[in-house]
Amino acid sequence: MANHECPVCGAGVSPGEGEGALECPGCAAKLELRDDGSVVLQGDAPAG
Incomplete structure (x- = not known):
């Protein structure tokens, strides 16, 4: 499982x-x- 960075x-x-x-x-x-596997703040970027 991939680890992501806050x-x-x-x-x-x-x-x-x-x-x-x-x-x-x-x-x-x-x-x-x-969907692309990146982690972002909720509401930071619109979901494509």
Whole structure:
């Protein structure tokens, strides 16, 4: 399973079950796993 980096604090984020909403273990930012595999802040970029 790929590890991602929180765009806010840089902590490693591992996607849980399914896709979509994630929470950063470092700063508790609400994150979103995009279809292309990148992690962004929820609402930061419109879903294509």
